[in-house]
Amino acid sequence: MNPLLSRLQPYPFERLRQLFASVTPPAHLSPISLGMGEPRHATPAFIKDALVAGLGGLASYPATAGEPRLREAFTGWIARRYGLALDPATQVLPVNGSREALFAFAQTIIDPTREGAVVVCPNPFYQIYEGAALLSGATPYYAPSDPARNFAVDWDSVPEAVWQRTQLLFVCSPGNPTGAVMPLPEWEKLFALSDRHGFVIASDECYSEIYFRDEPPLGGLEAAAQLGRSDFKNLVSFTSLSKRSNVPGLRSGFVAGDAALLKAYLLYRTYHGSAMGPAVQAASIAAWNDEQHVIDNRAQYRQKFAQVTPLLERVMPVSLPDAGFYLWAQVPEHLGMSDTDFARQLLAQYNVTVLPGSYLAREAHGANPGAQRVRMALVAETAECLEAAQRIVQFIQSPSP
DSSP states (O other): OOGGGGGOOOOHHHHHHHHTTTOOOOTTSOOEEOSSOOOOSOOOHHHHHHHHHGGGGGGSOOOTTOOHHHHHHHHHHHHHHHOOOOOTTTSEEEESOHHHHHHHHHHHHOOTTSTTOEEEEEESOOTHHHHHHHHTTOEEEEEEEEGGGTTEEOGGGSOHHHHHHEEEEEEESSOTTTOOOOOHHHHHHHHHHHHHHOOEEEEEOTTTTOBSSSSOOOOHHHHHHHTTOTTOTTEEEEEEHHHHHTOGGGOOEEEEEOHHHHHHHHHHHHHHTOOOOHHHHHHHHHHHTOOHHHHHHHHHHHHHHHHHHHHHHTTSSOOOOSBSSEEEEEOOGGGOOOHHHHHHHHHHHHOEEOEEGGGGSOOBTTBOTTTTEEEEEOOSOHHHHHHHHHHHHHHHHSOOO
16 A cells, blocks of 8 residues: 555545534525535536537547647637647647646656655645645645735745755645735746746646636746746646536646646656547537637626625625635634634534635644635525525624524
């Protein structure tokens, strides 16, 4: 048995299941879950049609690098979204969703023969970053988010000695769970650190198409190009159709960036058995080549957040994020509750599920930056999210003992 498996911590939703094990929610209230970040808007019909039309390809083994048409769909979208011209033959690869891709990338990048390897990631963070680091034999280092700076990650808090041992840096912009977007000066700082110490940057951008300002979030490749780094040295971005196109079950995305890194990544994936099925490729081509459904999807989220956020702002510290579909709310101090107590009592009294923020972070440097916060995934239809918000308001205004 791989001894590194023992270093993994329970996934947040397993911890949530244990937290709720003895809770009996009120039967007269329908259950509403804001816990899991699973898109629940309708999948566009044209993507389903393309999936079905692609079933004829099931008689053939797919290539790990994907069909040329698929890679051209990736680079076509990058050109439209970011104004960048990438080589479809060398600078993009299909992946079976960002979770699998992020994990596999760490196994490709980390050199297990070098002692003391470090993987730096934000705190709070998407739990795959930690698991990927641990199972590659590296040690995670958690860089805290700063509430005073709209939850921007405090990269300056990472000691020079840690950067010297860093082989991989995970960044997430827009962030999960905070929704924070990294501006160009932060990218410039990280690129300079990468140049100095030689580590690779994995940029998780799966929430990039759900945003609330007029200006779309800056992408990692876009930032590199603006800073004259047209070769994308030591940079790979990860994106997915799950949130953009409401197809989490399709397990489809792509990576783009440094051609030398992607060549090694393709080698790993060839042995890893990570080829994307032909029907999924067909549906993915259709999805990446259409933007209207993304605009419509974004409009639904904007309308939903515009209605839900003001309700909750009246009773708890919370504000509209830069992007993403989460509200990162603070538990009101007057309640005298921890984030786990808040989540447990909210379920017990109002049958609404939220995720404790402490489950999405680690105790590091004397604090858990997710403590006293909860993540609310506004993924259901607007009416259901509004109902959940109204119940949360009632709970905060008159919690039962």
